[in-house]
Amino acid sequence: MALSQGDAGAIDPSAKLAPVRILHVSDLHIEEGFSEVPAGELLNKRLVGLMSLWLKRRRLWRDAKPKVAALAKAASAWDVDLVIATGDFTALGTARELEIAKEVVRPLFDRPLGAVCLPGNHDLYVRDGGLERFEATFADALHDDLGGRAFPRVRFVGETIAIVTFESARPNPEFWLSSGRVPEAQLEALHALGRSGVLGDRRVFLATHYAPFVEDGGPDHARHGLENAEALVEALRPFGEAIFLHGHVHRRYHVRVPHSDLWFFCAGSSTMQRREGFWIFDVDGREVRATPGRFVDGKPTLEPEHAVFLR
Ligand SMILES: [Fe+2]
Ligand SMILES: [Fe+2]
Known part of the structure; x- marks a missing residue:
């Protein structure tokens, strides 16, 4: 039985069986403002190419805005404590799009423990200061509890959870390329963080935009995938059985691979026509219940x- 946000008691009577409930969304692709991108920002062959490519696909996200509003309502109904959004808020990451995306996600991010986010490749297409613009826009969701001012960042949730975010998206030189890479410095920083003991015995969530693996446990294809997925998995080894959240692949799934203890969860795109996906994590120390969600008749719906x- 699938339960939607309208059902009293939400997921089930024991609903929030754990002290902390996290909603993972991704690839919201809010296209509002996309057509208002000033021509000056498009005086660049790459952006024109991207824009035409995106215009062909835009019908897939035409309802992104009401869907984010529905997710925000569901997050309240389901008592979600915190939201994690793993990138691709926009189509091209222009200033106007980011401004609109910020307004659209405000109710969704307005949770008791706030929100944590990071950029996707679509948020970084504008090379001149794309990352800085993203960081300025979503500053509230980019706070680092260890005092750092750049990725990787750490957010502590009480004494029991740590959320570690890092970058894997970058502007690509050619518009038909959408591959990603975790910068070497971040691989080193992640490895050192995993070995440091700073996170104690907290349940660790690792979050980035790109998918190390698709649902069959193999790599994503070269033009779209994460170039250094294996190096990343190696760097993350000290985290043991951490929970790895990502998007970029527009399909919801979870997968484990034989050579890593990590659990990989892809939210897909939470707003894509007929393929909406998201996850709810109920966390009680080492015990975690991951419940997948999708849209049914326009309503965010859980599949317990x-x-x-x-465990
Ligand atoms: Fe995306
Ligand atoms: Fe992406």
Whole structure:
């Protein structure tokens, strides 16, 4: 049985069986403002190419705005404490789009423990200061509890959870390329963080935009995938059985691979026509219940029958 946000008691009577509930969304692709991008920002062959490519696909996200509003309502109904958004808020990451995306996600990010986010490749297309503009726009969701001012960042949730975010998106030189790469310095920083003991015995969530693996456990294809996925998995080894959240692949799934202890969860695109996806994580120390969600008749709906239990 699937339960939607309108059902009293939300997921089930024991609803929030754990002290902390996290909603993972991704690839919201809010296209509002896309057509208002000033011509000056498009005087660049790459952006024109991207824009035409995106115009062909835009119908897939035409309802992104009301869907984000529906997710915000559901987050309240489901008592979500915190939201994690793994990038691709926009189409081209122009100033106007980011401004609009910020307004659209405000109710969704307005949770008791706030929100955590990071940029996707679509948020970084404008090379001149794309990352700085993104960081200025979503500053409230980019706070680092260890005092750092750049990725990787750490957010502590009480004494029991740590959320570690890092970058994997970058502007690509050619518009038909959408591959990503975790910068070497961040691989080193992640490895050092995992070994440092700073996170104690907290349940660790690792979050970035790109997918190290698709649902069959293999790599994503070269033009779209994460170039240094294997190096990343190696760097993350000290984190043990951490929960790895990502998007970029517009399909919701979870996967494990034989050579890593990590649990990989892809939210897909939470707003893409007929493919909307998201996850709810109920976290109680080491015990975690991951419940997948999708849209049914325009409503965010959970599928408790497909929940995954992590221990
Ligand atoms: Fe995307
Ligand atoms: Fe992406």
